[in-house]
Amino acid sequence: MKKVIILILDSFGIGSTEDSYKFSDHGSNTFGHISQFCHMQYLYGKRNKLHIPNLISLGLGLSYKYIHSEFPNGINNCNKNIIGSYGYASEISSGKDTISGHWEIAGVPVLFNWDYFKSTENSFPKVLLEKILFSAKIKGILGNCHSSGTEILEYLGEKHIKTKYPIFYTSSDSVFQIACHEHIFGLKNLYELCYLVRKILDENNYKIARVIARPFIGYEKRNFIRTNNRKDFAIPPSDITVMEKLITERQGSVISVGKIFDIYSGVGITKKIQAYGSKNLFSSTISAIKSCNKDSIILTNFVDFDSVWGHRRDVLGYANELEKFDEMLPNLLKLITKQDLLIITADHGCDPTWIGTDHTREYIPILMYKKNNLPIFIGHRKTFADISQTIAKYFCLSKMNYGKEIII
Incomplete structure (x- = not known):
């Protein structure tokens, strides 16, 4: 062996x-x-x-x-x-x-090129966002920009708690990241949303390597913490x-x-x-x-x-x-x-x-x-x-x- x-x-x-x-x-x-x-x-x-x-x-x-x-x-x-x-x-x-x-x-x-969301502001195409909002039956999103995971929670975590709108963000990597409160939005709901986004990206020929669920806890920006329940929805090899x-x-x-x-x-x-x-x-x-x-x-x-x-x-x-x-x-x-x-x-x-x-x-x-x-x-x-x-x-x-x- x-x-x-x-x-x-x-x-x-x-x-x-x-x-x-x-x-x-x-x-x-x-x-x-x-x-x-x-x-x-x-x-x-x-x-x-x-x-x-x-x-x-x-x-x-x-x-x-x-x-x-x-x-x-x-x-x-x-x-x-x-x-x-x-x-x-x-x-x-x-x-x-x-x-x-x-x-x-x-x-x-x-050896192929991944797709990226290169714009640092209004990062995701409007048509793509409309498809996600319609399919997920959500009324709005927050973010739509490049950011680090900790910074975006400082900026938008409290607003997310008030509105329950998911936070969409990306970076220079080929990623579509979604941050939501683990209890208020719900971990199951976050995973289902990420799975849906993965499906929509694939159906519309976006070569985005990963959709990443980024759950967090806490109730104000000074104590927001990302939890270990992160999950990546990746393209298969x-x-x-x-x-x-x-x-x-x-x-x-x-x-x-x-x-x-x-x-x-x-x-x-x-x-x-x-x-x-x-x-x-x-x-x-x-x-x-x-x-x-x-x-x-x-x-x-x-x-x-x-x-x-x-x-x-x-x-x-x-x-x-x-x-x-x-x-x-x-x-x-x-x-x-x-x-x-x-x-x-x-x-x-x-x-x-x-x-x-x-x-x-x-x-x-x-x-x-x-x-x-x-x-x-x-x-x-x-x-x-x-x-x-x-x-x-x-x-x-x-x-x-x-x-x-x-x-x-």
Whole structure:
């Protein structure tokens, strides 16, 4: 019985890519700028340097050095006691969003262009809104603009409570987001509205990657909180993923932890585990590893790096989250047998020091651990899909259409 465990540190990029200028992201560097921030805080006596020894032992610092010709600022001993193979990858998908990154990891790069609602005000087309209002039998909406999820609640949360009008908003990503009060509007009603919007978008040929339900609680802007009942209504993958191949060709299992199920619209998933927060995501992953009884892929997305810290441009929060993740790693590493393969990677960047609140086009780390294997540098991979091709080979599946196998 073989297992592949994939831990996706949502948004943990390690430096801007060759094509980052197309996205106005040249110079972004999620890992590097967080490490630099911590080092400056250390020099001023405000905190310790970034302390992530387990990720460093898996080769994270060396992966970084191959891109930047130097180790991250303030992190020492990056080339000692290395236990894993390491490298980095560029993205060939057209966007820098969550779905594109995850699909490419699974062997299905997004080579078409997503549709976007580009206008920052009056973002959604009038005809589309009219269809939604008529079909949903609602009298009005709020928002209709670009915004971050926390800011729009400050602006419109109290008005939503008074009117019960749903809050529609978007961003530079291919998303249609709907925020509603979990109790006053109702969680079931919010999900049904999002499902309806997804259906209308599809019927009218809008290639919008995700409709996202954003429930919140609280009764005034100073105490509004988004709840863990977020739900993504995503377009299904446009081709066969490596997870589907494992299920159909070897009757294996694919266990999703966290928001993975929604990202792949449930396609290629045999078991869904809901979990929120890095600690619970980690413990759920460990439970999944222990319960496997057949060839399995376990996929976990650590969303807080992106949604709680990256988008909110909270450098200190991101650094603290990295250290918490690193501290939990040994509990997982000791479960890896000779038959298992652990892969730690990311789906895009979200540099918390960068301008604006959007994702950043960056290289992702690829850290691979097999018990008793000699560590090697796996190089610069030209697509995230090399991960899926490696998994296909590992399970003796038919080849994926994209990517090259990583020899470890």
